[in-house]
Amino acid sequence: MKPPPFEYARPASLEEAIALLAQHNGDAKAIAGGQSLMPMLAFRLAAPSMLVDITRIQGLNSIDIDENGISLGALVRWRDIERHAELAAAHPLLAAAIRHVAHYQIRNRGTVGGSVAHADPAAEMPGIAATCDAEIIIAGAQGRRSVRAEEFFTGSLTTALAAEELIAAVRLPTWKHGRRWAFEEFARRRGDFALAGVALYYDLDTDAHVVDPHVGAIGVADRPIRLKSLEQLLAGRVVDEALVREAAATAAASVSPDDDIHAPGDYRRSLLGVLVERALARAAGLQLAEQA
Amino acid sequence: MTTVTTSFTLNGKAVQADVEPRTTLADCLRHKLQATGTHVGCEHGVCGACTVIIDGAAVRSCLTLAVQADGTQITTVEGLAPNPTELSPLQASFRKHHALQCGFCTPGILTTAHALLSEEPDADEERIRDVLSGNLCRCTGYVTIVEAVLDARAAYAKNTKHAKVAR
Ligand SMILES: Cc1cc2nc3c(=O)[nH]c(=O)nc-3n(C[C@H](O)[C@H](O)[C@H](O)COP(=O)(O)OP(=O)(O)OC[C@H]3O[C@@H](n4cnc5c(N)ncnc54)[C@H](O)[C@@H]3O)c2cc1C
Ligand code: FES
Ligand code: FES
Numbered sequence: 222m223k224p225p226p227f228e229y230a231r232p233a234s235l236e237e238a239i240a241l242l243a244q245h246n247g248d249a250k251a252i253a254g255g256q257s258l259m260p261m262l263a264f265r266l267a268a269p270s271m272l273v274d275i276t277r278i279q280g281l282n283s284i285d286i287d288e289n290g291i292s293l294g295a296l297v298r299w300r301d302i303e304r305h306a307e308l309a310a311a312h313p314l315l316a317a318a319i320r321h322v323a324h325y326q327i328r329n330r331g332t333v334g335g336s337v338a339h340a341d342p343a344a345e346m347p348g349i350a351a352t353c354d355a356e357i358i359i360a361g362a363q364g365r366r367s368v369r370a371e372e373f374f375t376g377s378l379t380t381a382l383a384a385e386e387l388i389a390a391v392r393l394p395t396w397k398h399g400r401r402w403a404f405e406e407f408a409r410r411r412g413d414f415a416l417a418g419v420a421l422y423y424d425l426d427t428d429a430h431v432v433d434p435h436v437g438a439i440g441v442a443d444r445p446i447r448l449k450s451l452e453q454l455l456a457g458r459v460v461d462e463a464l465v466r467e468a469a470a471t472a473a474a475s476v477s478p479d480d481d482i483h484a485p486g487d488y489r490r491s492l493l494g495v496l497v498e499r500a501l502a503r504a505a506g507l508q509l510a511e512q513a
Numbered sequence: 514m515t516t517v518t519t520s521f522t523l524n525g526k527a528v529q530a531d532v533e534p535r536t537t538l539a540d541c542l543r544h545k546l547q548a549t550g551t552h553v554g555c556e557h558g559v560c561g562a563c564t565v566i567i568d569g570a571a572v573r574s575c576l577t578l579a580v581q582a583d584g585t586q587i588t589t590v591e592g593l594a595p596n597p598t599e600l601s602p603l604q605a606s607f608r609k610h611h612a613l614q615c616g617f618c619t620p621g622i623l624t625t626a627h628a629l630l631s632e633e634p635d636a637d638e639e640r641i642r643d644v645l646s647g648n649l650c651r652c653t654g655y656v657t658i659v660e661a662v663l664d665a666r667a668a669y670a671k672n673t674k675h676a677k678v679a680r
Contacts, residue, residue: 222556226514229534229580252578259576260557262535272534274581300570324647326625327558329570330577411646 224262231274235281235360239387241273243362247384251275253296254330256323257339281334281389286311291393292358295334303328312396314353314422317404318345324412334388337373340380343414343440345406346391347374351445352420352437355393361386374444400424401460403500406439407492409483415440417489419472419496421504423455431455441476441493450475451497460505468501469494519583523548524592532579539563541579542589550590550620554649561648564621565589571628590620593627602668603627603661612661614652622648626662634669636662 232238242249249271252258261267275281275296282296284305291312293302302308302319309316322345323331336346337357350357350370357373359366359382373381382388406418423434434455436448451471458464473494478486502509520529523546530545537556542548542565554560556575563574566588593601600608603626613619622645629636629644636644641662642655650658 223540224535224537226533226535228515229517229578231580231583252581255576255578255581256558256573259537259578263557263575272578274578276581324561325629325644326561326564326571326573326647327576329572411643 222263222265224259225265225268227269228271229274230271231277233277233279235275235278235387235389238273238275238278239360239362239385241271242387243385245269245271249273249384251338251387253332253335254298254327255335256327256331257335257341275387284308288395289392290395291315293333293391293393295332295388295390297333299323299328299331302333312393314396314402314404314420315349315393317402318349318406318418318420321345321404321406321408321415321418322412327412333391337391338380338382338388340374340378340444341414342377342442342444343416343418344445345415345418345439348418348420348437348439348445349393350374350391351447352422352435353393354435355391357381357388358390358392359386360389365389367392370445371447377443397424401504403503405496405500405503407496416484417441417478417492417496419493419500421497421500423504429459430457431460432457436472436497438472438476438493441478441489446476448472448475448497455501460501460507462502462507462509465498465501465505465507465509469498472497517580519579521582521584522586524588530579534578534580536579537575538565538577538579538582538587539574541582542574545579548589548591552617552620554617559649560618560621561625562618562621564624564648566624566628569628569631571625588624588627590623593623601627603630603665606661606665606668607658610657610661610664612653612658618648618650618652622650622658626665630662630666630669634666634671636666638663 250269252272252274281294283294285292299322336344355370356367402422404420406415408415417440421436424432426432434452436451439445454471473490478489480486516531532541539553542551552562554562558573558576564571565574567585
């Protein structure tokens with residue numbers, strides 16, 4: 222279908238954009254890449270009275286890597302992450318996950334800020350933000366505030382963002398050298414949203430015990446989640462085949478996805494177990510025996 | 514209904530159109546500028562038929578507003594051939610390899626492949642298949658399309674004149 226009618230503005234600064242959003246009392250919406258909002262408009266799932274195009278605001282599209290971590294500006298596109306020379310080493314988990322986002326043409330326009338604001342429960346960037354203890358940097362009339370990813374995502378397509386606020390950046394903590402990690406997802410076709418996905422990482426102490434495990438999952442709840450029971454199981458242990466199998470069972474038991482048109486809830490739960498098994502084996506460099 | 518003017522360069526020519534803000538670039542091209550080479554299938558970003566090249570990057574024209582294209586350089590399928598009686602090397606390769614049947618998906622696939630090979634003239638089969646995953650074709654089964662794109666790579670090799678074909 223065609224989008225419903227709306228007015229359009231293309232402010233040059235963040236302040237101007239925030240003022241425009243505020244003037245419309247929650248009835249105006251930002252548009253960045255448009256790769257989620259345009260389909261929402263075409264399906265008439267959204268009908269804002271004004272679109273505030275933020276794509277020409279300067280200073281929101283940089284990727285900064287320093288000793289405090291990695292900052293992704295809201296307007297950084299998937300293609301910018303894919304092509305960034307240092308990012309694959311500075312945050313291999315992020316780079317691996319973003320490779321799974323959408324198709325070539327969509328990757329040329331879709332942005333980090335748009336994905337995090339849209340908050341699809343199966344989207345990779347929100348999943349990485351939740352897994353990695355990211356901070357969402359939010360700009361509003363009162364200045365900036367920062368919200369931890371775990372508090373930012375409040376439900377399916379819902380976040381802690383107010384209608385007159387904009388995401389300015391997403392900050393990821395520094396990636397430690399030598400860290401074990403893996404990203405695994407399953408989608409029915411290349412570029413589709415995942416039916417389920419797992420991101421995980423941990424460090425090792427001198428005796429190869431797991432330190433500070435982080436495990437996140439997408440597509441199995443109304444938002445990206447951390448698998449806390451699995452993190453507890455892994456902490457302090459040596460990853461071997463028995464632990465990998467136990468981890469898969471723990472992960473599957475810890476979620477209760479709803480049935481939807483793409484898959485029954487039980488399918489997603491079972492898939493999560495398989496993905497956790499693969500991810501953990503890959504992170505630990507284990508070759509698992511085939512199971513009957 | 515309020516309209517706004519959007520101006521951009523279409524296949525090397527300056528154009529402008531008065532559109533409602535909600536008008537997609539696809540509809541602006543087809544209905545306002547009579548550039549009907551760009552096809553519209555799903556209107557929500559899934560099929561790839563509407564792919565055009567904006568400032569060198571292949572994008573969905575159904576997920577881009579005409580007003581957002583203001584000030585940009587756009588190449589559509591009409592901009593690929595060097596003149597009305599000659600095919601571009603990519604188009605010629607599609608013909609040679611029978612890479613189309615009904616032709617509905619073809620404008621989107623040609624623009625996608627043109628953008629890809631302009632950026633990555635040495636894209637391998639895996640990369641080509643990965644990129645073409647964003648374009649649905651209900652006729653060919655893709656095999657001939659992949660062969661045609663692979664075969665067209667030589668024309669885009671760096672430093673040849675074709676590498677600069679209508680950006
Ligand atoms: C066919 C298809 C397949 C896709 N597959 C995937 C996939 O596999 N994985 C995946 O993660 N995504 C996928 N996407 C979505 C894509 O990644 C989007 O680009 C992304 O979700 C939204 O980014 P955007 O810049 O396009 O946002 P927009 O569509 O412009 O905006 C989305 C929402 O975010 C708001 N917004 C945008 N920027 C800001 C900001 N800075 N501050 C506050 N609010 C803001 C808008 O108001 C809107 O509500 C797919 C899309 C399509 C069409
Ligand atoms: S019409 Fe644009 S992707 Fe289908
Ligand atoms: S040739 Fe018919 S859809 Fe591709």
